[in-house]
Amino acid sequence: TGPYQIMPDPTFSLDQIPEEHAPAAAASQPAGPVTAASSTVQAPVTAASSWSAPPATVNPAPAPPPEPAAARLARQAGERFGIRIVLDGQDWGPDEPSQETNIRAVISVMERLPLRVTSSVVSHPHGPLTFVSNQQGRTLDGWHPYGDFPMGFYTNSDRGPDGSRPVNQVVLIPGFSDMSIAHEVLHAYHFRNVGPDQYALALLGDEMRSFMAATGWRQVGSDAQVQASTGDPWDVLNSLYVYEGRPLTYVTAAGSTFTLSPPNPLEAFAFAGSIYYARPSGMPLPDWPDYWAWFQTNLG
Numbered sequence: 001t002g003p004y005q006i007m008p009d010p011t012f013s014l015d016q017i018p019e020e021h022a023p024a025a026a027a028s029q030p031a032g033p034v035t036a037a038s039s040t041v042q043a044p045v046t047a048a049s050s051w052s053a054p055p056a057t058v059n060p061a062p063a064p065p066p067e068p069a070a071a072r073l074a075r076q077a078g079e080r081f082g083i084r085i086v087l088d089g090q091d092w093g094p095d096e097p098s099q100e101t102n103i104r105a106v107i108s109v110m111e112r113l114p115l116r117v118t119s120s121v122v123s124h125p126h127g128p129l130t131f132v133s134n135q136q137g138r139t140l141d142g143w144h145p146y147g148d149f150p151m152g153f154y155t156n157s158d159r160g161p162d163g164s165r166p167v168n169q170v171v172l173i174p175g176f177s178d179m180s181i182a183h184e185v186l187h188a189y190h191f192r193n194v195g196p197d198q199y200a201l202a203l204l205g206d207e208m209r210s211f212m213a214a215t216g217w218r219q220v221g222s223d224a225q226v227q228a229s230t231g232d233p234w235d236v237l238n239s240l241y242v243y244e245g246r247p248l249t250y251v252t253a254a255g256s257t258f259t260l261s262p263p264n265p266l267e268a269f270a271f272a273g274s275i276y277y278a279r280p281s282g283m284p285l286p287d288w289p290d291y292w293a294w295f296q297t298n299l300g
Helices: 069-081 096-112 115-122 178-193 199-204 206-215 223-228 234-238 265-278 289-298
Strands: 045-047 056-058 130-133 153-160 163-172 217-219 241-243 248-251 257-260
Touching (some): 096 265, 163 178, 178 199, 178 265, 199 206, 199 223, 199 265, 206 217, 206 265, 206 289
Parallel strands (some): 130 163
Antiparallel strands (some): 153 163, 217 241, 248 257
């Protein structure tokens, strides 16, 4: 096994936070005179013949079966947004209605996130943003980076029988809320310009430095330490940042109050962004004006 790879923090899960989210003619005729046929279309169609046998009845080919709703929605999402929703070998729900609901949730997120985000995650050197869904935290190539249990995450690398390869992939759990899906798509946005498994480097870009300055995050380690933390456990990276901003307290659609303690700026960005763009209709926008001003100014 290779070294531990930094990926979006598996200990920080949105799912721990309550959510309230014309018929065919004969191709040829035998040689010889052919009886003239009427130009009026009859049903069933009769193929005329000069042979002594009686005319044969040709029935129209049966219509193809209707496209399943899940396949139709996945195809439409690809045509509309440039994303890939994988159905084969995945679990999008136990029946057609639930599959349709879960795929519509992905579409809803792509509709609600700003164009700057959605266009960036599909115009990617590793290919279009790919969504899979299962109960095993399993990537498309069969990798379980966090173990064999339900786990949603984003990854820009995958591992299978043929080795490791760069990807642009979101692993979902059936029933994920819009906010949870948006959280992972925002991680895809973070890591659009970094190489496979080099997640920590996203924190050194101008955009993340701007976000941190506006919202109260401070880097206490050197840039060299942040770069060196690539490949280390998340605790190493988390120790290089401190939060000195406002308390991140919010109220759910059900009226429950929670205070968020994100372990690093990447998680704060993804969580706050998922609230701003994809919260359920009954959830009020928290009183975090510095966050909302930054998102509106920089993402739209």
